[in-house]
Amino acid sequence: MSAAQTTNTYPNQAIRMVVPYPPGGPTDITARVVAAEMSKTIGQSVVIDNRPGASGMIGSEMVTKSTPDGYTLLANASIHVINPSVYPDMRFDAIKDFTPITQLAQVPLVLVVPANSPIKSVKDLVEYAKANPGKVNFGSAGSASAQHLAGESFKIAAGIQMQHIPYKGSAPALTDLAGGQLQLMFDSMPSATPMINSGKLRAIAVTTTARAKARPDLPTIAESGFPGFDISTWYAYWAPKGTPADIIEKLATSAAQALKNPEVIAKYEAMGAEPVGSTPAQFAAYVESEAKKWNDIVKKSGAKLD
Known part of the structure; x- marks a missing residue:
């Protein structure tokens, strides 16, 4: 089939967008908003x-085994290129087994604590x-996630003890944080914002060198x-290796x-x-480059799998 024929006939059925995390998290939210708008412009439903499971690797591996025809795609975060530095026995190559489509967003992490902290x-x-050694637990979206590495990096920079609790x-990590089972979390702005706005969590600072456009009142670490x-973290779309270039x-x-649509921009x-x-x-x-x-961050922070 020629490239022109492929483009003209694609897509002729619904597209499955695999998100290797539960609903409600930042990867899910950023992917879902764009997928809904793409469904309008591409002519077929883009279904999440x-x-x-396994720090995003279960869903990612599933995509590597899918037919490279554009009907099964992956929506993942920067953890996609973090995992190879932490997991020595991955069953797929995070770069060679995928074809990059586009980066959706760049997102600062925000340091949040329970509202009554x-x-x-x-x-x-x-x-x-420092006053409560061994009593500070921080949650994350999973071992080796950007949230995890932010916590490990801060722990070393500040010379303090903190125990990582992966989710x-x-x-689910934010739910336990709001409930007081955790003392803090470095989370992606999209997933933490609803609980910050509802008053369940208190935002302390952002992890980027510049203040976040969405919350300019928050200082940086x-x-x-x-x-x-x-x-910072980011979110993107990939396809299985071998998916036609067109x-x-x-x-x-x-x-x-979709990312230029005013409604999508406003939601982001x-x-x-x-x-x-x-x-x-x-x-x-x-x-x-990422x-x-x-x-380098994994090596410098000394992050380990829990």
């Missing part, structure tokens, strides 16, 4: 299929942790006594159009996510 600043957190996604502290281009174009901004919409070539280069960056 949540397949959580005595911790109201980064300084408070450091003092509390199968951000949503860098300006709170830790110069150079800079961690289909990849069509998907990327549709996603980019409300979540604290900044739309990107890169080309497949741009995203492929970004994936390569894999190296996160590998």
Whole structure:
């Protein structure tokens, strides 16, 4: 089949977008908003299929085994290129077994604590942790996630003790945090925002060097006594290796159009996510550079699997 014929006939059925985390987490939210808009422009439904587990690897591996015809895609976060630095025996190659489609968004992480916590600043957190060794637990969306590595990096930078508690996604971790089972969490802005807005959680600071556009009132960790502290996460779409280039281009174009829609932009901004919409070539280069960056962070932070 020629490229022109492929483009003209694709898609002629619903597209399955595998999200390797539970509903309600940041990967799910950012993917779902764009998928809904793509369904309008691409001519077929783009259906979210949540397949959580193993730090996103169960759903990701499923996609590698799918027919590369553009009907099974992966929506994942930066953990996609973090996992290889932490898991020595992965059953797939996070770069070689996928074709990058587009980066959806860049997102700062936000340090959150329960609403009734005595911790109201980064300084408070450091003092509390030093006064309560062995009693500070921080949650994450899973071992080796950006949330996990942010916590490990801060622990080392601040010289404090914190115990990492991994969850199968951000949503259940946030629930336990609001309930007081955890003392803090570095979470993606999109998933933490609803609980911050409802008053269940208190936002303390963001992990990027610049203040977040969505919450300019929040200080950065860098300006709170830790110069150079800079961690963010991102979300993207991939297809299985071997998916025809014209289909990849069509998907990327549709996603980019969705990311320019004022309603999508408004939803992303409300979540604290900044739309990107890169080309497949741009995203492929970004994936390569990010894999190296996160590998360096894993080594420097000393992060281990729990």
